[in-house]
Amino acid sequence: MTDDTRAQKELVRRLLGPAEPELGCDECFEELDRYVELEVAGTGADEAIPGMRAHLEGCPACREDYESLRALVESQT
Amino acid sequence: MRSAATEGSQGWIEELRSEGPARDEAIGRLHALLLRAARFEVRRRARSVPHLRGGDLDDVALQSANDALVAVLAKLDRFRGQSRFTTWAYKFALLEAAVKVRRLAWQGREIPLEPAEWPRFADSGSSPSAQAERGELLGEIARAIETDLTPHQREVLVALALNEVPIDVLADRLGTTRGALYKTLHDARRKLRRTLDLEEERGQAND
Numbered sequence: 001m002t003d004d005t006r007a008q009k010e011l012v013r014r015l016l017g018p019a020e021p022e023l024g025c026d027e028c029f030e031e032l033d034r035y036v037e038l039e040v041a042g043t044g045a046d047e048a049i050p051g052m053r054a055h056l057e058g059c060p061a062c063r064e065d066y067e068s069l070r071a072l073v074e075s076q077t
Numbered sequence: 078m079r080s081a082a083t084e085g086s087q088g089w090i091e092e093l094r095s096e097g098p099a100r101d102e103a104i105g106r107l108h109a110l111l112l113r114a115a116r117f118e119v120r121r122r123a124r125s126v127p128h129l130r131g132g133d134l135d136d137v138a139l140q141s142a143n144d145a146l147v148a149v150l151a152k153l154d155r156f157r158g159q160s161r162f163t164t165w166a167y168k169f170a171l172l173e174a175a176v177k178v179r180r181l182a183w184q185g186r187e188i189p190l191e192p193a194e195w196p197r198f199a200d201s202g203s204s205p206s207a208q209a210e211r212g213e214l215l216g217e218i219a220r221a222i223e224t225d226l227t228p229h230q231r232e233v234l235v236a237l238a239l240n241e242v243p244i245d246v247l248a249d250r251l252g253t254t255r256g257a258l259y260k261t262l263h264d265a266r267r268k269l270r271r272t273l274d275l276e277e278e279r280g281q282a283n284d
Contacts (some may be wrong), residue, residue: 008215014238015218016273017266024263025244026256032168033160058266059259061175061244068171072117073164 013057013061022054028062040077083203086162093153102199108146110163114170115141122178137181141173147172179243188250189240190232214273230265237262 023031031049038045046053056063092103115138123134148169156165222231236242237258244262248255 008212011239012214012218014241015215015222015266016270017238017263019270024256025259029168029172033164037160037164055236058263059180059244060241060253065172066170067173068118068121068175069164069168071121072114072167072171072229075117 002017017058018054020054021051022058023051024055025059025062028052028055028059029065032062032066032069036073038064040070040073082144084167086156086158089162090153090156093150104146104150105165105267107149108142109211111145111149111166111170112138112142115139118174119178120183122175125182126178128140132172141177142170144173145170148247176245179246180249183246185241188236188242188247217273218269221269225268225272226265226266230261230268233258233261234265238266 018043031052035045035049035052038048084213089103089107092099093107094100095103116135117269119134119138119141123129126134145166149166152169182216222234226234233247236247237244244255248258251258
C-alpha cells in the first residue's frame with residue numbers, strides 16, 4: 001500500500017467514523033476504568049461494554065485517554 | 078503509615094469520607110497518586126509542546142493533579158467499585174493532563190474550520206485503480222459534506238475529522254462540550270453514510 005493510498009484510507013475512516021453503534025464521550029469516560037481493567041485481565045471487555053471499541057475508533061481524544069490509562073495500569077502490574 | 082484497610086478500594090473510600098487526620102492523610106496519598114498519573118501523561122505528550130520547558134511541564138502536571146483531586150473528591154459517590162479505586166482515580170488525572178497539554182499545543186493557533194484539503198482528494202484521476210476508487214469515494218464524501226450537512230455539522234466535521242483539531246480544543250473555542258461536539262460529529266457521519274449508501278443503491282439500480 002502506498003503512502004498516498006494509506007492516507008486516503010485513513011481520511012475516509014476519519015470522515016465516516018465507525019459503522020457500528022457507539023457510546024458517546026461521557027459514557028466512554030464513565031466506563032473507561034472498567035473497560036481497561038477487563039481488557040488487561042483478558043476477560044471480555046468488548047462483550048461487557050458494547051459500543052466502547054467503536055467509540056475508541058471514532059474519537060481520537062478518547063482513544064488517547066484509553067491508551068494512556070491502559071499503559072499506566074500495565075506499568076503497575 | 079499506610080493501614081491495611083487502605084490497601085483496597087473500600088479503604089480509600091472510607092478514609093476519604095472520614096474526618097480529621099485520617100482523611101487528610103488519605104487526601105495527601107491520593108494527591109501523590111494523581112500527580113504520578115499526571116506526570117506520566119505529560120511525559121507521554123511532551124513532544125506536542127516543544128516550546129515548554131521541564132519546569133513548565135511540571136507545573137502542568139501539578140495543576141492537573143490539583144484539578145483531578147477536586148474532581149475525584151466531588152465524585153466519590155459515583156465510584157461504583159467496578160474497577161480498582163486507583164484506576165478510577167487515575168483517569169481523572171490523565172484527562173486533566175491530556176486536555177491541558179492539548180490546549181497548550183494549540184494555544185495561539187488558528188482553528189481551521191474550512192476544508193483546505195478538499196482539492197487534494199478530488200484530484201486523483203491519474204492514480205492507480207485502487208487509489209482512484211478511494212479518490213472517487215472521497216469526492217463523493219466531499220460533495221455530500223457540501224450538500225447534506227448543516228453549516229454547524231460541516232464546520233465540526235471539517236475541523237475534527239479533516240483538519241484533526243483536538244475535540245476539547247474545538248469545544249473551548251466554540252463554547253461547548255466534548256460530548257456535545259462528538260454528538261454533532263456522529264450525526265454528521267451518520268448522514269454521510271446514509272447518503273453514500275443511497276447513492277450506491279441508486280447506482281446499482283441504474284446498472
